[in-house]
Structure formats: structure tokens, C-alpha cells
Amino acid sequence: MELHSFEQRMETIQERISSLAQFAEQLSADQAAILKTSLDELSSLTKALPTPSNNDISSNNQDAQFLICQSEEKLSKIFQASPIAISISTITEGRFIDVNNSFVDLVGYSREELINHTVLELAIWPSAEDRKRLIELINRQGLVRSLEAKYAKKSGEMRDALVSVDVLEIDGERCALAFLNDITERKQAETQLQQLYQQTQYQVQRERALNRFTQAVRNSLDIDCIFATAAQEIGQMLQIDYVSILQYVPQRQIWLNVAEYEQQLGLVPTGVGMEIPDADNPLAARLKQLEVVRIDNTQVLNDPINSSLAEEFPGAWLLIPLQYQGNLWGSLTLSQRNSPHTWQDSEVALGCAIADQLALAIQQSELYQQVQQLNANLEQQVQERTQQLQRALSFESLLKRITDKVRDSLDEGQILQTAVQELGLGLQVKRCETALHDLAQQTSAIAYEFTAVPHTYSGQVVPIAEYPDVYEQLLQGQGVQFCPIYSRSQTNGEPEAIFSYPISDDHEVLGSLHLCKTPQAYFDEAEVRIVQQVANQCAIAMRQARLYQAAQAQVQALEALNQLKDDFLSTVSHELRTPVSNMKMAIQMLKIAPSIERRQRYLEILQMECTREIELINDLLDLQRLESQADGIALEETILLPDWLPSVIEPFRSRIQERQQILHMDVPADLPPLISDHTNLGRVLAELINNACKYTPAGHQIILSTWCESESLAIAPTPQPVIALRVRNQANIPAAQLDRVFEKFYRVPHADPWQQGGTGLGLALVQKLVEQLQGVLQVESNNGWTTFTVQLPAQPQIL
Missing domain, CATH: 3.30.565.10 (Histidine kinase-like ATPase, C-terminal domain)
Known part of the structure; x- marks a missing residue:
């Protein structure tokens, strides 16, 4: 064995051990521990090898060769048993030199199908551009760690992997030791988590936007301010080109535009105040069924009402009904100019949520307006009640003042003049007068009057037949309020509102009170009641005055009768005594008369006085008889x-x-x-x-x-x-x-x-x-x- 070959083999083993150790961190904790143990054993084995020398090689050192082979075999087992997919391929061509079992399982190809075939031939990488980019990255960095990439299985399924590449030199050729860890499930989980996060973020943004919108519309209780704020907030929140709020007015069979927002002013005509007919309007009919109406392109509208509106407000419409307490209030209309525009469920959901909040704000505003109106009504009632109490106290004081004055007087004229004066000033009428009725002559004469105008009716005699309906009720003891129609012959015949009430007691109607106002006014219940009470007090006072006058007349009559009796007794005594005295004197003279002539004269006087006495007595008797004759x-x-x-x-x-x-x-x-x-x-x-x-x-x-x-x-x-x-x-x-x-x-x-x-x-x-x-x-x-x-x-x- 040559020294050079031995060193190369040793170096290759150590590089693989180093690469395996470097990428063990991509494994799970258990897998990393097993691999680390195996690598440690392999490393110990290689370190035990003696350093060969030329003498050793030349002496054919069998032990060193055995240990190298054993290390290579051990490394091969570790390579094949690694839970991480590992491949060794040439860098330039991408031809597989060796793959482990995990790699075969990962890509779905057999070992035979992989060895001596390139990555591109088997379409493991999705494109040559991606491989070219990886090779450039390897050449530039030498070592690539944890690069996320796509790979294709034999079935064509694309998977996600975490790729780490180290460069080895095998037999003088640069090779890539690649580690592939399938992270498809993790990526899917991450994608789902990312989607969930985005949804959560969207939900948070939506809730924040709704909160801002709710706060904006609820900061005011003025309905117009709510409409304007809501339209603007909705438009800015959803990035809507045009927003309008319509109120349904069933009494007039219209939909009234009460507020609008335009993202870019001037593109569409203003619609505030516009009235949209409800009859024969298919979109309105759907809204009244509480249906959310989506119109992706207004060009599809063919009914006369909405097609005409589409010409002024083109694009895509989203119509959301506004309701509370089960009743339709109106609609929220969202419009995008670019059409067709498909309204997403998220947009519809957010629009419906906004519509619900807007409906609550409208309800709150209307309730507030109702409360304000109730408060105003209550305040008005309190003021009216206070005025009524003050007026009642004023009328009570007026009645007491009139009562005290009329009861302190026994003069009928003063009683009536006081009554009309105080009543006219107290009620602030145009004219107040009292009339005395002559039922025998069927007339009514104005006896006393208080007037705030120059013209006066005092002393005027009115035939009862001129107002038969009025006097019929007065003579029956009932009051009447009317507006007389004056004849042309009547001077200053200005129209008046008149209230008349009889002055009557248990026996008869003594007269009546007449109060006059302008024809636009009328006498209310309190004024009628005070007039009734004053009339009753006048009747009592007049009856007392007349009883007093009758008593005075009786006293005077008795005094006159007493005086007449005294005069009568005096006259009768004188008239009776004078003839008797003359007769007595004649009798005395008759006794002493010296001659017949004188006696005859005295007899004539005696007879004349006797006749006078008899005539006087006869007159008295005749007068008494005539007076007592029934x-x-x-x-x-x-x-x-x-x-x-x-x-x-x-x-x-x-x-x-x-x-x-x-x-x-x-x-x-x-x-x-x-x-x-x-x-x-x-x-x-x-x-x-x-x-x-x-x-x-x-x-x-x-x-x-x-x-x-x-x-x-x-x-x-x-x-x-x-x-x-x-x-x-x-x-x-x-x-x-x-x-x-x-x-x-x-x-x-x-x-x-x-x-x-x-x-x-x-x-x-x-x-x-x-x-x-x-x-x-x-x-x-x-x-x-x-x-x-x-x-x-x-x-x-x-x-």
C-alpha cells in the first residue's frame, strides 16, 4: 500500500466523519446521540491507526491496512444507517456516486435507479436554474448549511427539504456530500401557523378597526354626525371608493341617501338627499328580506331604477341591510369603481359587522333623541304645570279679591262694575261687560263695561231674538263661547271671540257676563271656570243687594205707611172733629138763639155739617170696601x-x-x-x-x-x-x-x-x-x- 493512497483514504474518512458530525445537529436528540456515538467510535478507531511510513508501506504493513478497511466499513455502515438522507454526487454533473437508505426512501427511487444518474435526469430538482444557483452558492461558500429547497419524488410530488452540502474530493474529483432533511410537514405546519397568524393579525386588525369605528360613531349622539363619521371611517377602513348610508322611509316609499363618503372627490356626483324609489325595485325588495346583496358588476343590472343609478355610480356594489330590533332601518352601500370586483367573504363579514355597529349607533342615537325629546317634553310639561299653578294662584287671588269687594258692597251697580273691572284686568281681555235681561221686553242691556279699546257698547240694548241660540243657553243657566257675525248696519263690527255666562241664582237668571277676545284666541278651561265662579259670586252679591234694597224699600214703605197712618189719623181726626165742633157750636147757639130766623140758620148749619160728616164716613167706608174687595x-x-x-x-x-x-x-x-x-x-x-x-x-x-x-x-x-x-x-x-x-x-x-x-x-x-x-x-x-x-x-x- 502506497503512502499517498493511505493518506488520501485516511483524509477522506476524517472528512466524512467531520461532515457527519457537523450535520448531526439537524437530527433529533436521540438520532444525534446514536450518530455521535458511532462517529466517536470511528474517530477513536482512526486515531489508533499508526502513522505509516515509507518503510512500513514497503514492509507491507498488514495491520494498518486492516484498520483502514475496518474504518471504511464502519463509515459505510454509519452512512447507510444515518436517519438523514445523504447523497454523494459530482458537483459539475450532479451524478450520484453513493446514496444511503434514507435518501432512497426520501426520493422514492431505488439505489440502482440513482447511482450513475444525474439529478436532472431523474427530475429530483424542480429546475436547472435552482441547481445552478445551488452550485454557485457551493463554489462561492464551499459549505452550504440549512438551505431550504424544493425536491421532487419519483411520484412527482414536490416536497420541502432542508439541504446542507459539503465538498469532498474523491479520486481527484470534487464531490458534494449532501444531507437532505424532509421538512414538508414542518413547512406545512409553519404555513398553517403563518396563515393562522395572518388570520389572527387580520382578526386583530379587524377588531381594532371595528373598535375605532365603534368609538368614532359612539363619541357622538348626533345622528348626522354619526352618519358622516361612519361613512368616512368605513371608506378608509375597507379602502372603499364610495360609501353611502340610505334610510328606508316606508311612509313615502323611498330610500333616502343621508350620508356618503368618496375616497377621491369629484368622480361621482353627490348623492346626499337623493331619493331612490322603493316600488318596483328588486334590490330594495331583497334588502327588505334582510339579504346582503352582492353586485360584482353593475352592468348586469337591467331594471330601470338601478340601471339608471349604475350610470352615475358604476362599478361593484355591496348592499348590507341596517336593522335593529327586527326592523329594517336602511342600508349600508359599498361601491368599488373597478369592476368586475368579487366581494370576498371577509369583506362581507367585516361590512356586516360594521353595519351591526352602525345600526346600534343609530339605535343609540335615536334612543338618545327620544330621551332628549322626553326630557324636553317633561321640561315643557313642568313649565306648563308651573304656569298653570301660577295662573291658578293668580286666578284664586283674583277670585278672592272680587269676592271680598262684591260682598262688602250692597250696591248692585258697584258690584257689577267691580266684577267687570277686576275680571277684565285679571284675564287681560279685549272687553268685559255685564248685561241685565228684561224678559218682558225680550231685551238685554249692557249695564257696565270694562274695555281696552276706544269703542264702547255701554248702554246698548240687544234684542234677545238677535242671538236666539246664545240666549237660549244663557237663560237655561249654561255658558256659551261663540264668534258673532255682525251685520253691516252695526258700527265697528269687528270679529270677536266671546264667552258668555249667566248670572243666576236658584230662582232666575239676573243677567250675564260677556268677555271678548280677538277671534284667534279662545277661552280655556281655567278662564271659563274663573268666569263661572265670578258670575256665581255676582249672583249672590246681587241677590243680597236686591234683598237689601227690597228690605230698604219695605222699611221706607213701612215708614211711609206709618206716616200715612199718622196723616190719616190726623186728617180723619181733623175732618171728623171739625164738623162735630161745628155741630156742637150750632147746638149751643140753637139753645140761646133769640129769634126763629137764627134758629133756622143754626139748624141749616147743623144739617150741613151732619151731611159733611156722613159723606166723609161714607167715603172712608167706600174706599176701605174697594181696597178690601177681592x-x-x-x-x-x-x-x-x-x-x-x-x-x-x-x-x-x-x-x-x-x-x-x-x-x-x-x-x-x-x-x-x-x-x-x-x-x-x-x-x-x-x-x-x-x-x-x-x-x-x-x-x-x-x-x-x-x-x-x-x-x-x-x-x-x-x-x-x-x-x-x-x-x-x-x-x-x-x-x-x-x-x-x-x-x-x-x-x-x-x-x-x-x-x-x-x-x-x-x-x-x-x-x-x-x-x-x-x-x-x-x-x-x-x-x-x-x-x-x-x-x-x-x-x-x-x-
């Missing part, structure tokens, strides 16, 4: 006045002539018959003529006239002719005395030119007799004449 006189006698009146006048002719008075009679011959009582009628005429003679100076006239009137008396039950009898005399009665001429025992002072005297009962008796005859007695005195007129029904009522 039933009327039976008027059944037919009187022909032209024939009957001369007999009534005849007893007064001598007195009239004696006093040089002038008597005229005007009695038409065609007067109709008069049904009456001739005794009482005769006494009436006798008293009137006697009264005329008594107060008419000499040379003055007395006129008796009679005629028939077509008008009936107010007291007559049915229309019928009236017979009038008039006695006039030229004498004047002062106006202040005229109303008292029918009082008992009253005589006009200083008006009897003949000093005839009398009891003052004649005219009082005439008045009572005329009433019994169902007639009317009137007196007037002017221009030097005094006239008494008696009107009697031609056909009196039969009692």
Missing part, C-alpha cells in the same frame, strides 16, 4: 153715553154758573154702547167734575169729552174698542205734586181758589173705582190745563 164689580149694564152723561152733569150746572165757569161737552152721538156699572161710573165722573169745579178759577173752562178708540188697553185680555172720557179744566198742578194727587187725604196746597175744602179722598176713590171698572186713569198737567182721562173697555171681561 171680587170685581159685575159690569153688566149697557150705558148709552150721549143720553146718560147730561144727567151726570146736571147737578153741577148751578155751581158752575154761580162761579162763572165755562162748561163744554163734546159727546158724539154715534158712540157705541158701553157695558159697565152706571153707579160707579157716575161717581167717577162726579168726583172728576167736582174736582174741576173746585180748582177752576172764574172765567176759565171745564171740558168734558168722550170718543171711541180702536186700540185696545194693555190690560184687556182680547183686542176690542176703548171708550175714553176726558175731563179738562184750566188749572195747573205743579209737576212735583202731580204724582201725589191720588194719595189719600192729599190736597194740592194753595190750589183751591173757592176754599171749598175736602177730605182728599176723592181722587184716591176715583182711581180705585176705575180699576174696578177694568179701566185706566191717567193725569197730566201742562200749558195751564189739567187733564184726567178714563179709558174703559167697551166690552169688559166678565168676572
Whole structure:
């Protein structure tokens, strides 16, 4: 054995041992331990070899040769048993020189198929370029460690391997000792892990983006701000060309664009405020079914509504319904200009998540708006309630003030004036007035008024028939609110809103309160209630005032009656005592009269005073009888006045002539018959003529006239002719005395030119007799004449 060959063999063994040791780290811990043990044994074996010399070689050292062969055999076993696929190939051609069992198992080729064949012939490497790159790397570095590369199995399956290459020189040729460790499963695990990591990172980014979006839209509770922020955040988050938010308005059957975001301004027209029809819109129908609509290319749309929109907003659309609480609110529309664009599930999922958050933000905003509205409503209610309480306190104070004032007064006028004044100021109305009703005349007169305008209606009398519906309710004790329609003849007929309420007690309606406002206003419940209460207080105060006035009138009447009684007793005593005194004196003078003439004179005086006494007593008795007589006189006698009146006048002719008075009679011959009582009628005429003679100076006239009137008396039950009898005399009665001429025992002072005297009962008796005859007695005195007129029904009522 030559020295050179021995050294080469030793060097080759040591290089392989070194390479195997270097790449043992690629094995698992157990495999590396086994290989390291084997290499250590091999290394110990090679170190035990003696260093050969030329003498040894020449002496044919059998022991050294044996140990080298043993080392090579041991190395071959280690090479074949290595769990790592190992191949030895030429660097230039890539021809396999040797491969171990692990390599055969790894590539799927047999040992025979591999030896003396190149890598490219067997297509173990995917391409010549990859092998060329590996050779360049080996030539440049000499040693290649842990290079990831692809290799092909005999089946054509591509696998991943971790390649380490060391350079050996075998028989003078540079060879590559390659170690292949299959890392396909690890690479797949790493790929899966990388994908999982990317998914996790994507999920984290998505969650962060959603959080940013949620925070952005929830930082504001203003719906417009939410829309604008949401559209912008969605566009920037998903890198969407155009984003719009549509609100579904079912009442109007439209979809309203409420917000939009455009990544590059000016490419599409603004759509805010745009209304998209809902009817006959297939995309809208799908959205209302809560379906996510993907349109990869808007050119495929053929319905009139959406194809028209596609012309303005071309590209790919993603329509996501916005809903909460099971109700459709609207939609989120994402649009990419580049089409066709396939919407990925991740984009749809993120869009749906954003839509859910946007729907929650919309719900939160609407709930906030509802809360704000509820708070505003509550605040408004509190303010209104406070105003109502303040108003109620004001009205209560007003009512107390009016009540105190009207109850402190017994003057009806002051009561009503106070009520309208305080009520008008307290309610701040245009006009407040009170009216008193005259049901007999069917009129209503404005008695007292408070007004804030120059025009006044005070004193105006309104016929009840002019407002029948209004007064019908007032007279029934009910209030009424109305706007009257003024006639053209009415001055200043401005339209008004009027509330009227009756002033009534348990017995009758005394009047009414009228409050006027402009026609745009009205009287609310509180104002109506205060008017009702004021009207009730006025009714109580008016009833008290009238009761007081009635009591005062009764007191005055009793005082007058008492005075009349005193006057009556005084007059009667005087009138009775005077004739008695004259009769007593006449009797005394009669006893001492010296002659028959004187005795006759005293007898005449005695008879005259006795007659006067009897007449006075008869007048008193007749007057008392007429006043106490419950039933009327039976008027059944037919009187022909032209024939009957001369007999009534005849007893007064001598007195009239004696006093040089002038008597005229005007009695038409065609007067109709008069049904009456001739005794009482005769006494009436006798008293009137006697009264005329008594107060008419000499040379003055007395006129008796009679005629028939077509008008009936107010007291007559049915229309019928009236017979009038008039006695006039030229004498004047002062106006202040005229109303008292029918009082008992009253005589006009200083008006009897003949000093005839009398009891003052004649005219009082005439008045009572005329009433019994169902007639009317009137007196007037002017221009030097005094006239008494008696009107009697031609056909009196039969009692």
C-alpha cells in the first residue's frame, strides 16, 4: 500500500466523519446521540491507526491496512444507517456516486435507479436554474448549511427539504456530500401557523378597526354626525371608493341617501338627499328580506331604477341591510369603481359587522333623541304645570279679591262694575261687560263695561231674538263661547271671540257676563271656570243687594205707611172733629138763639155739617170696601153715553154758573154702547167734575169729552174698542205734586181758589173705582190745563 493512497483514504474518512458530525445537529436528540456515538467510535478507531511510513508501506504493513478497511466499513455502515438522507454526487454533473437508505426512501427511487444518474435526469430538482444557483452558492461558500429547497419524488410530488452540502474530493474529483432533511410537514405546519397568524393579525386588525369605528360613531349622539363619521371611517377602513348610508322611509316609499363618503372627490356626483324609489325595485325588495346583496358588476343590472343609478355610480356594489330590533332601518352601500370586483367573504363579514355597529349607533342615537325629546317634553310639561299653578294662584287671588269687594258692597251697580273691572284686568281681555235681561221686553242691556279699546257698547240694548241660540243657553243657566257675525248696519263690527255666562241664582237668571277676545284666541278651561265662579259670586252679591234694597224699600214703605197712618189719623181726626165742633157750636147757639130766623140758620148749619160728616164716613167706608174687595164689580149694564152723561152733569150746572165757569161737552152721538156699572161710573165722573169745579178759577173752562178708540188697553185680555172720557179744566198742578194727587187725604196746597175744602179722598176713590171698572186713569198737567182721562173697555171681561 502506497503512502499517498493511505493518506488520501485516511483524509477522506476524517472528512466524512467531520461532515457527519457537523450535520448531526439537524437530527433529533436521540438520532444525534446514536450518530455521535458511532462517529466517536470511528474517530477513536482512526486515531489508533499508526502513522505509516515509507518503510512500513514497503514492509507491507498488514495491520494498518486492516484498520483502514475496518474504518471504511464502519463509515459505510454509519452512512447507510444515518436517519438523514445523504447523497454523494459530482458537483459539475450532479451524478450520484453513493446514496444511503434514507435518501432512497426520501426520493422514492431505488439505489440502482440513482447511482450513475444525474439529478436532472431523474427530475429530483424542480429546475436547472435552482441547481445552478445551488452550485454557485457551493463554489462561492464551499459549505452550504440549512438551505431550504424544493425536491421532487419519483411520484412527482414536490416536497420541502432542508439541504446542507459539503465538498469532498474523491479520486481527484470534487464531490458534494449532501444531507437532505424532509421538512414538508414542518413547512406545512409553519404555513398553517403563518396563515393562522395572518388570520389572527387580520382578526386583530379587524377588531381594532371595528373598535375605532365603534368609538368614532359612539363619541357622538348626533345622528348626522354619526352618519358622516361612519361613512368616512368605513371608506378608509375597507379602502372603499364610495360609501353611502340610505334610510328606508316606508311612509313615502323611498330610500333616502343621508350620508356618503368618496375616497377621491369629484368622480361621482353627490348623492346626499337623493331619493331612490322603493316600488318596483328588486334590490330594495331583497334588502327588505334582510339579504346582503352582492353586485360584482353593475352592468348586469337591467331594471330601470338601478340601471339608471349604475350610470352615475358604476362599478361593484355591496348592499348590507341596517336593522335593529327586527326592523329594517336602511342600508349600508359599498361601491368599488373597478369592476368586475368579487366581494370576498371577509369583506362581507367585516361590512356586516360594521353595519351591526352602525345600526346600534343609530339605535343609540335615536334612543338618545327620544330621551332628549322626553326630557324636553317633561321640561315643557313642568313649565306648563308651573304656569298653570301660577295662573291658578293668580286666578284664586283674583277670585278672592272680587269676592271680598262684591260682598262688602250692597250696591248692585258697584258690584257689577267691580266684577267687570277686576275680571277684565285679571284675564287681560279685549272687553268685559255685564248685561241685565228684561224678559218682558225680550231685551238685554249692557249695564257696565270694562274695555281696552276706544269703542264702547255701554248702554246698548240687544234684542234677545238677535242671538236666539246664545240666549237660549244663557237663560237655561249654561255658558256659551261663540264668534258673532255682525251685520253691516252695526258700527265697528269687528270679529270677536266671546264667552258668555249667566248670572243666576236658584230662582232666575239676573243677567250675564260677556268677555271678548280677538277671534284667534279662545277661552280655556281655567278662564271659563274663573268666569263661572265670578258670575256665581255676582249672583249672590246681587241677590243680597236686591234683598237689601227690597228690605230698604219695605222699611221706607213701612215708614211711609206709618206716616200715612199718622196723616190719616190726623186728617180723619181733623175732618171728623171739625164738623162735630161745628155741630156742637150750632147746638149751643140753637139753645140761646133769640129769634126763629137764627134758629133756622143754626139748624141749616147743623144739617150741613151732619151731611159733611156722613159723606166723609161714607167715603172712608167706600174706599176701605174697594181696597178690601177681592171680587170685581159685575159690569153688566149697557150705558148709552150721549143720553146718560147730561144727567151726570146736571147737578153741577148751578155751581158752575154761580162761579162763572165755562162748561163744554163734546159727546158724539154715534158712540157705541158701553157695558159697565152706571153707579160707579157716575161717581167717577162726579168726583172728576167736582174736582174741576173746585180748582177752576172764574172765567176759565171745564171740558168734558168722550170718543171711541180702536186700540185696545194693555190690560184687556182680547183686542176690542176703548171708550175714553176726558175731563179738562184750566188749572195747573205743579209737576212735583202731580204724582201725589191720588194719595189719600192729599190736597194740592194753595190750589183751591173757592176754599171749598175736602177730605182728599176723592181722587184716591176715583182711581180705585176705575180699576174696578177694568179701566185706566191717567193725569197730566201742562200749558195751564189739567187733564184726567178714563179709558174703559167697551166690552169688559166678565168676572
